[in-house]
Amino acid sequence: MPMNNTEELSKLLAKIKAEYPFVPHTNAGRLYSTVRRMKAEKEFGVPIGFRSGVAISTETGKNANEMAEQEWEKFYEKLRENLKRDYPDSFDRLFSEKQPELPVKEQTSDSSGRQSIPRSLEEIPVVQTTGWAIQFVPNKKKGR
Numbered sequence: 001m002p003m004n005n006t007e008e009l010s011k012l013l014a015k016i017k018a019e020y021p022f023v024p025h026t027n028a029g030r031l032y033s034t035v036r037r038m039k040a041e042k043e044f045g046v047p048i049g050f051r052s053g054v055a056i057s058t059e060t061g062k063n064a065n066e067m068a069e070q071e072w073e074k075f076y077e078k079l080r081e082n083l084k085r086d087y088p089d090s091f092d093r094l095f096s097e098k099q100p101e102l103p104v105k106e107q108t109s110d111s112s113g114r115q116s117i118p119r120s121l122e123e124i125p126v127v128q129t130t131g132w133a134i135q136f137v138p139n140k141k142k143g144r
Helices: 006-019 027-043 069-086 088-095
Strands: 127-129 132-134
Touching: 006 027, 027 069, 027 088, 069 088
Parallel strands: none
Antiparallel strands: 127 132
8 A cells, every 4th residue: 555645644653653652661662662662654655755763773773664565574573573482472462363443642732831841752772683683763764
């Protein structure tokens, strides 16, 4: 499903962001939410340059959204394998035939009405194992 319309793509990316948010709290959460997001972006046919770039390959040093199609597929498969090996229950939940609807977490605000954020993205450590890492960084959008 190729995306040619910028407005359609923007709406789709907003929907994916709301329904498949990143969970940067634990290695299990980071890996699960990253694989879940990459899976959704792939299934919806989002062009790689517009996909999230939070996962960074330690082999190539590239953000996921800067990779060629074949690189991205190989990287995604490695992340899937790690999720299956390290967190089989999470893998089964994500890749089972019948996937439960996960509730979208609502943001909370403090008394001044500002959105409360537990900590900045820069404070989240890089998780490294053989051949890959997940690092939460601001999304780099090409051509903007």
